[in-house]
């Protein structure tokens with residue numbers, strides 16, 4: 001018999017490695033056993049490092065508190081006539097004032113502290129002093145915060161002044177799609193349950209969802225596994241295990257799902273047909289009895 005000495009056997013009565021202070025048998029042992037069963041059945045089971053420990057969750061929540069406050073601050077101050085650079089300044093100043101660091105700044109060369117995506121911009125819009133918000137625009141403001149090395153990420157849509165009924169509907173349907181997706185997030189379900197719920201609702205409304213830009217694991221890093229798709233099917237994709245944390249952030253196009261990336265900056269994504277696109281993003285934690293929204 002060969003004993004693999006990399007495998008550390010945890011005794012039932014040992015303290016749980018998650019750091020809760022409880023005995024293993026009363027804490028993560030049942031979860032670990034269930035993960036093993038699902039793995040045997042061929043499920044895609046998240047690696048242990050993707051499952052946040054209680055102390056990590058507290059740190060991520062503190063980061064998210066800033067992210068939410070910054071978006072609330074944007075909500076109070078956004079208006080027609082303002083440039084997207086002014087939104088960038090609001091986000092940057094408020095994040096720093098609350099003790100955080102804006103995660104987008106210098107992330108893979110991104111030049112600003114927030115993404116601002118107006119109308120046909122799908123995502124990754126770069127704030128600019130030359131881009132002025134006008135009556136009737138719809139805009140996504142996507143904020144991400146680092147606090148003490150822990151990450152939070154969420155985004156909201158804002159309707160500027162008098163927005164057309166059809167654009168308002170796009171914004172509302174996209175928000176509802178996220179809510180319907182969220183209802184599917186529970187332990188021992190699958191990420192595809194969420195993906196299909198989002199996609200079905202978007203299709204019912206005659207819209208399309210962008211396929212290869214999506215959500216992501218988040219918390220210890222800005223972008224972690226899993227990739228969160230909205231073209232997956234119920235009962236497929238990653239198993240949802242307590243401690244898994246990810247974003248739900250579908251990009252919903254009024255027309256076709258095709259997009260292109262602006263070559264002059266390598267970031268700004270626009271719809272090919274020029275029709276508007278909307279996105280809401282929340283950060284979600286899978287818990288033992290359901291889920292918890294960490295940032296919105």
Ligand code: MF3
Pocket residue numbers: 103104105107108110114115124142143144153216249281
């Ligand atoms: N906040 C975006 C997301 O939801 C990521 C933007 S990357 C950046 O994943 F560099 F553009 F900020």
Ligand code: CO
Pocket residue numbers: 153154215216247249281
């Ligand atoms: Co995100």
